[in-house]
Amino acid sequence: MFNVKELKKSILVSLWFMFLTFPIMVIKVNTIYKTIEWRWSRMAWVGVGSFFLSFVWRALLRKKEMGMKQAEEGQEQKVPLTQKLIHDKRFSRPALVIICAFALIYPLVFSLYQVNIMTTALIYVVVGLGLNIVVGLAGLLDLGYVAFYAVGAYSYALLNHHFGIGFWTALPIGAAMAALFGIVLGFPVLRLRGDYLAIVTLGFGEIIRLVLENWNEFSFGPSGIANIPRPGFFGIQMNLHQVHTYIYYLMIGMTVFTIFVVRRLQDSRIGRAWMALREDEVACQAMGIDKTKTKLSAFALGATWAGMGGVVFAAKTTFINPASFTIWESIIILCIVVLGGMGSIVGVICGALILILLPEYLRAFSEYRMLMFGAVLIFMMVFRPGGIISDVRKVYQFKGLNETTKDQ
Amino acid sequence: MDFEYFFELFLGGLTRGSIYALLALGYTMVYGIIQLINFAHGEIYMIGAFTALIVAGVLTLMGWNQVAILVIASIAAVVYSSAYGFTAEKIAYKPLRNAPRLSALISAIGVSLFLQNYVLLAQTSDFLPFPNLIPEFEFLKPVEHIVRSSEIVIYLTTAIVMVALTILIKFTRIGKAMRATAQDQQMAMLVGVDVDRVISVTFIIGSATAALGGVLIASHIGQINFYIGFIAGIKAFVAAVLGGIGSMPGAVLGSLVLGWTESFFTGYISSDYEDVFAFIFLVLILIFRPSGILGRKDTDKV
Structure with missing residues (x-):
């Protein structure tokens, strides 16, 4: 050598x-x-x-x-170790228990600062899982995903500012608003091919950010909206430490909920329709799948999670301005999905934790963060297009036949 | 209606359009050959501008005269931009030639992000003043308030580059090979075209024209930073799509149309939403005429 x-x-x-x-x-x-x-x-x-x-x-x-x-020679491909571990119940059950226990006692053991970082990472997990529906399952590259995040955050901030609506009412409203935007923006671009779609969604993302920046009467312009209240808990007064712990547990709950829903969606009729659409659009239509409905549902559902993430983000930071919603934010979320493994839930969670937590702990290298993200995108695409923990295709076997068919 | 104001906007639009055209040509050539949206094209333009700034800065301090600086800085910019374009292709796009299109696009986004931050870290995040390299022409003194000499140079360069590229593609051997590769890569290989070389040459030519655009616009506007490539790249892409991506006259026509519409829009309506306008334009074209003004319609194949 x-x-x-x-x-x-x-x-x-x-x-x-x-x-x-x-x-x-x-x-x-x-x-x-x-x-x-x-x-x-x-x-x-x-x-x-x-x-x-x-x-x-x-x-x-x-x-x-x-x-x-x-x-090519048709040799048996090795199942990656990570996949083996995930599907081996002897390993995955205890691991799951340990992770749950760790997540529950985390705020009791670590400081407020650590809890805050973890909450941020969890927001990215939820948003990343949302983008995973659009990019990973349905194969629609969305570079303007942060727009829906912004819609969620601004719906809460503005509703609260004008009508005094609280967090728990705003959460479903923000999600619904984002879903609505997903449909409205998704509708005109359905006919577009993959790479054009990416650029148009990027355009939409920038349009929304620029409108928020310039339309002062509506969104208070670049100065943003401050004093957004944190979520309440049956009207009980909490100090700063308690509130942050509370938001942390709220995010844990939301993450679990997201994982549950995405898992169920993946195996549902619509989930399989998304994956079929990702593999081959024309063949998929020939099988009688409604392309418009399927794509729109992916856009809308993906946007919903971004909207919810946005509401929590606004409530956590208590201040938002358009600078938090630039195209680079979209690209970071895309990095999470790509690094973790498109279409794989465990992968996206790992991706979010690695990409958000690592730069926080390696403060000395924080300026190199975006440089590394760029390198990671290239490297992953060239060497491991499937991500760290790639999504394994299901293999269906016909019992009673000698030949086994494999899903390519 | 004030005619002079109209004329000013018209020339402003022509300047914008010419610069977009220098960038859009690179986009359209690369897309024509390997169907890749080279997201990092704007960054190549930015690197050209930075190289020119550095070389010009060094030479100015050494006391060279202005014309020599302009020539050497432009050559350095073209050489380095081409080298970056060539390297980016070898590292990030070549291994992905048979991969799905989205993989290559994500890789291109990675290149764009990497180059931006590379310049940010190695140089600075501030706006740097760019010396006005283009000398003022004597004969333009009477109309100086309407058209500056740098603008004249921009129009001329764009026109020359366009004619040169057309000749290259239509009449030379490599141009023929490029057209063959664009039509059918495998067939081109079968008749003995070195496809790898053709793709490299395409990237080099595209990067070189982008570098010229970078030097010209930087000395016209007078300042640069590491972020100028992103928005310029997006707009050049809009122009290329508007004209019909893959078509060279289309790219120039689309750039001019975009330049004029932007210029008149900001001049007569509002300058706040200048960038929004370009994006809305892009969305509308892609929805109503995805193949652009001069583009061919292509059909989906299974």
Whole structure:
């Protein structure tokens, strides 16, 4: 593996990257003070880094090709370890119990700060599971998903500001509003192909954000809405610590509810229709599935979870403004779904926890967060399009026949 | 109706449209060949502008004269943008050539995110003043308040690039290979076209025109930051779709139409919703005429 040819290739790659990053990494011109800063040490880092990474990259590419060849030759593919563990009841039952117990005692053991971070992560879990319906199950790439999150958050904030409506009334209203938006926005774009759909949804997301930013009379513009009340609990007064713990448990409940609903949806008639639509639209229509209804229901249901997430977000932070709902937020949520594994519930939960908690604990690297997200998207698409915990296709077996048919 | 104001808006729209056209050409060429929405195209344009800024900054401090700086900075921008486009294709798109379209699109979003933050971290997040590299022409003095010399240079460059690309695609060997690849990749391979090379060349040409756009618009507007590529990329995409994605004259026509409508809209109605307007335009086109003004209609295949 480490022969001369490989070494030569890596040296070439490293020289190429040193050339490539030279002006932007090394030179920094200050036009006001008329000084130039030369940062040569960075170039050495780039050279060394790309030298080693190119080995890893090629090794991974080789491995992927081997895997593809094996699949072509019809060899039995190994079931990944994670999948084995999830489906093995001896392992999954105790793991589930431990996770539940940990989730329940979490606020008692850890500080307020930790509880807050966990609540944020749980909001992303719920929203990610919602996007998973649209992207993972129905295969519609939605880059404007954050718009529905914004609709939820703004419905609560505005309803509360004008009519004094409380959290628990606003929760279903926010969800319904988001679903309504999902249908309204989904309707015109149903005819579009996958990649056009992505760009149009991105456009919708930006339209909603820009309208919120510019329509001062309606949404109070860029300054946002402050003093949004936290959720109440039968009118009992709570101090800050209690309120945050309460929101945490509320999110735990909501997460469990979401997981339950998404699981049931996946195996339902409509869930299977989504997956069929994802695989082949034309063939799916030929089988008598109503394309319009199926796509709209995916949009609406996905938006519902974003709306609920938005209401909780507004109640948790007590302040919202349009800056919280940029296109990058959509892309972070997309990252969660892609990293975790499109279509897989456990995967999305893991993805959300990794992507939201890791940057919080690695504060030193927090500026590199978005850079890493970009790299993660490329890396996952190239090497593991299925995500960390990929969704296994169900295998149906005909008992009594010698041949087994496999769902490709 | 004030004619001079109208004329000013018209020229403003032409400037916008020309810049969009330089970007949209790259979009449309890449889409024509591998059906990929190259989301990172705007970032390549931003990198071109940054490279030009850095090179121009160094040379200004060394005391070179303005024309030499303009030429060298533009060449550096074109070279580096092409190199970035080429590398991005090799890393993020080539391994995904047979994967579903959405995978490649997500990977392109990753490239866009990565390059933006790379420039943000390696340089700065502030707006940087960009030197006006284009000299003021003497003969334009009397009409200076209507049309600046940088605008004239922008129109001329766009026109030259357009003609050059048309000649390249229509009359050269590589152009023929490109058209063949766009029609049917496998057939092109069978008749001996090196498809990998054709795709690389397409990315290089697209990135080079984007870099020219970056240098010109940066010295016209006078400031850049790491985020300029995103919105410009989206708008160029709108223009490419408007004209009919995959068609080169369509891309230019779409860019001009978008430039003029934006310019008149902001001039006569409101400037608050400038970007909203471009997005609404995009949505309307895709709903009512998804194949664009000059595009072919394609049918779904099972």
